[in-house]
Amino acid sequence: MAQKSVDQYKRRILSLLLKKYERSQSFQAGIPGKQRPQMTIKGSELAKDYDDEMDYRKRELIHNALQELCHEGITEVTWPKHKENIEVGKVYLNFEGVERAYLHTGEKPKGDKIRQLAELLIPLVHHPWDWVRTWGEETYRRLEERRPSGLDLDDHQGYGDLVQVLLALPGLEENTPKRVLSQKLFQDSKRFEQGVERRLLSLLRKIYPEELEKDEDYLDQVGIVENPKMTLVFGPLEIEMPTELVGNSATEEDRAKSLGFNFRAFQGGLGLSAESIKELSIRDIPARAILLVENLTTYHEVIRHPVQLSAPLLVIYTGGFPHKSTQRLLKKISTFIETQNPLSLEGIYHWGDIDYGGIRIFEYLKEHFFPSLRPYRMDVVTYLDYVTTGLSFGEEQCLKLEQLLTLPGYETWHPVITELLRHRKRVEQESIR
DNA sequence: GCCCTCGGATACAATACGTC
DNA sequence: GACGTATTGTATCCGAGGGC
Numbered sequence: 001m002a003q004k005s006v007d008q009y010k011r012r013i014l015s016l017l018l019k020k021y022e023r024s025q026s027f028q029a030g031i032p033g034k035q036r037p038q039m040t041i042k043g044s045e046l047a048k049d050y051d052d053e054m055d056y057r058k059r060e061l062i063h064n065a066l067q068e069l070c071h072e073g074i075t076e077v078t079w080p081k082h083k084e085n086i087e088v089g090k091v092y093l094n095f096e097g098v099e100r101a102y103l104h105t106g107e108k109p110k111g112d113k114i115r116q117l118a119e120l121l122i123p124l125v126h127h128p129w130d131w132v133r134t135w136g137e138e139t140y141r142r143l144e145e146r147r148p149s150g151l152d153l154d155d156h157q158g159y160g161d162l163v164q165v166l167l168a169l170p171g172l173e174e175n176t177p178k179r180v181l182s183q184k185l186f187q188d189s190k191r192f193e194q195g196v197e198r199r200l201l202s203l204l205r206k207i208y209p210e211e212l213e214k215d216e217d218y219l220d221q222v223g224i225v226e227n228p229k230m231t232l233v234f235g236p237l238e239i240e241m242p243t244e245l246v247g248n249s250a251t252e253e254d255r256a257k258s259l260g261f262n263f264r265a266f267q268g269g270l271g272l273s274a275e276s277i278k279e280l281s282i283r284d285i286p287a288r289a290i291l292l293v294e295n296l297t298t299y300h301e302v303i304r305h306p307v308q309l310s311a312p313l314l315v316i317y318t319g320g321f322p323h324k325s326t327q328r329l330l331k332k333i334s335t336f337i338e339t340q341n342p343l344s345l346e347g348i349y350h351w352g353d354i355d356y357g358g359i360r361i362f363e364y365l366k367e368h369f370f371p372s373l374r375p376y377r378m379d380v381v382t383y384l385d386y387v388t389t390g391l392s393f394g395e396e397q398c399l400k401l402e403q404l405l406t407l408p409g410y411e412t413w414h415p416v417i418t419e420l421l422r423h424r425k426r427v428e429q430e431s432i433r
Numbered sequence: 434g435c436c437c438t439c440g441g442a443t444a445c446a447a448t449a450c451g452t453c
Numbered sequence: 454g455a456c457g458t459a460t461t462g463t464a465t466c467c468g469a470g471g472g473c
Contacts, residue, residue, distance in 0.1 A: 024460070038449090038460080090449095152441085152469080202468070 009046070009065035014101040016044055017075065017093035022110045028146045030111075032095035036076075041088045050088075066091060074100050111146075113153040118143035120159050128170050135207045136166075161186070161196045162203070172223035174324045175274045181224060210364070213357045217321040231277060231326040232296075234269030234303050235314035237333075238262045238284040241276070264312070269303055274325035282336040287314035288344050290333070291376060294318055294352035294361060297430045302351075309376065310346050318350075321361055330369045337370075349376035354383050355393070355426030356400050359413055377432055380415045386432055390425030398424065 020037040021027055041050050041062065049058040066088065069075040074097030078089040093101060102109045121143070124136025142149040151159060164185055172181065182192035197219075204218040212218050219225065239261050263270055272280070288310035293299040299317040306313060316333075318326055337345065348370045352358035358378060366373040401417050404410045410417075420426065 020461080026459095198469075 005061050006065045006068065009049075009062050010069055011105050012046060013062075013065060013069065013091065014074070014093075015105045015107065016046075017091065018098070018101055018105065018107065021093055021098060026095065027110065030146065036095060037093040038090050040090055063088070069097075072100065073097055074104070110153065113156070114143050114146060116156060117149075117151060117153060117159060120156070120163055123167055124163060127166065131207050131209050132166055132169075135203070158195060158199060161191070162199050165192065165196050165200055169222045174223055174328075175225050175228040176223050177227055178219075178224055211360065212321050213361070214320060217323075220321075220323040223324065225323070228274060229319075229323050229325065230271035230273055231323075231329050232269055232271050232299060232317040233263055233315070233329070234266070234299075236262070236264045236285065236287045236312045237282070237314055238286065239280045240283050241280050263314075269315070272325075272329065274328075277325045277329045277332075280332070282332055284340075285314060285333065285336060285342050286344055287312050287342075288346050290314045290316070290345070290348045292316050292318050292330075292348075292350040292365060292373075293429075294320060294350070294358060295429050298351065298432075307351075307376075309349065318361070318365070320357070321364060327368070330365070334369045347374060348372060349374050350378075351376040351429060352378060353426060353428050354378050354386075354416065355420065355428075356397050356404070358426075358429075359404065359410070359416070363409065377429070378416065380419055382432060383416060383419050383427055386427045387419075387423050387425050389431045390423065390427045392424055393426050397426075 016039055017037050020039060024037055026032050026037070041047060046062060050062055052058050063085065066075065066077050070077055074094060076092045076094060078092075079085065079087070099109075118140050121136050121140045124132060125140065127133040127136060139149050139151065143151075165181070168181070168185055178192050178197070179189040183189045186192065201215050201218060204222065208218055208221065210221070212221065216226065220229075241261065291302065291307065291309060291313055293302060293315060296317060296319065299315065302315050316326070316329070318330075322330060336342075337348075350362050350365055350373055352361050352375075362373065362375055362378065398421060401421055405414060405417055
């Protein structure tokens with residue numbers, strides 16, 4: 001019984017010393033330093049047992065444990081003057097005893113954990129996407145150098161799954177549902193959501209080249225969705241669709257059999273699937289204006305009560321940062337405008353929230369699709385008209401807005417940003433009637 | 434989605450150690 | 454014993470994960 005307690009104390013002492021060792025420079029450098037890891041019993045979690053006046057045997061057991069460890073050459077103990085075998089001064093972990101200390105405690109050496117985690121990341125070094133490759137290389141290097149990597153060393157399987165997902169991303173089809181991905185990779189439809197999604201999102205927020213808004217925006221950009229999404233369109237847009245599902249195998253003959261559609265005929269607008277957008281080609285845009293709308297409620301309102309923009313008006317719902325298939329449609333439209341230069345088209349507008357996110361989405365659309373994009377009802381006058389119904393925002397948003405003031409290309413937004421910072425309120429487009 | 438807890442990372446001050 | 458360096462201790466921040 002007593003021997004068992006001595007063993008328990010030995011394990012606890014070694015565990016504490018190993019923790020200190022793993023935090024020391026000696027561990028990071030991989031070579032013993034000048035100072036050994038050390039601790040005082042009185043300053044440790046063993047102090048309570050060591051000073052237990054109701055049961056002095058505990059101190060004896062701790063002394064016995066230390067005596068055995070010293071005898072084995074794993075530790076060394078110093079005693080203050082005149083207190084030999086009465087009160088321990090310091091306990092040192094001998095570097096040559098580290099390996100045996102791990103054996104005693106049954107803990108996995110931190111060096112092994114780091115090495116195994118680093119090996120997991122090796123396949124990322126050949127990843128086709130720069131930003132994943134860079135992260136993989138940098139994290140691998142940090143692990144090799146035993147520097148803090150931000151990874152949980154005890155979750156080997158979790159990072160194995162993450163790497164598997166990262167490697168699968170470039171080959172994913174757009175709009176791949178989470179559960180389909182999970183089933184395909186892990187033969188378990190929920191494992192992605194339960195064990196990988198959070199970690200992937202946290203990584204994407206850190207390393208994805210664009211700053212997006214919501215978690216689902218980040219997942220969508222790498223091809224993962226909860227469920228496939230539709231792109232909502234209303235107004236004069238004339239497209240052609242192949243008569244049969246032809247995809248990449250379409251011949252010129254098939255294409256010749258294509259059907260034409262004019263969206264104007266659909267008074268409530270239409271929803272286009274990713275597959276349809278992939279297949280369609282644009283025949284004409286007989287609109288005088290195009291309006292991109294950030295918010296779903298506003299999109300439906302605009303259909304029911306057309307806004308005061310040049311009619312006929314083509315309306316496209318972007319849903320915040322547009323998802324991949326909406327982006328594909330926007331690309332087709334922008335290419336059509338660029339190459340065909342439709343005569344009737346007088347302007348392209350975007351209507352979003354008057355806040356940090358709204359401004360960033362506008363600039364994203366402008367940069368990637370429509371260089372001549374103009375804001376609609378996102379000006380100072382509209383803001384001041386509705387600011388009383390606005391929602392307050394905190395310090396974090398203020399800092400982000402202040403940062404926008406320093407970025408090139410945001411000069412036209414300075415008056416709006418100044419007002420946003422002055423009132424500390426954001427105006428959602430649903431509140432604008 | 435929010436809140437709470439826990440653990441790891443980091444910075445900095447205090448302390449101990451090694452060398453001369 | 455003085456000084457420079459390494460280690461330890463402490464406070465704080467941040468992200469992950471779990472519970473609701």
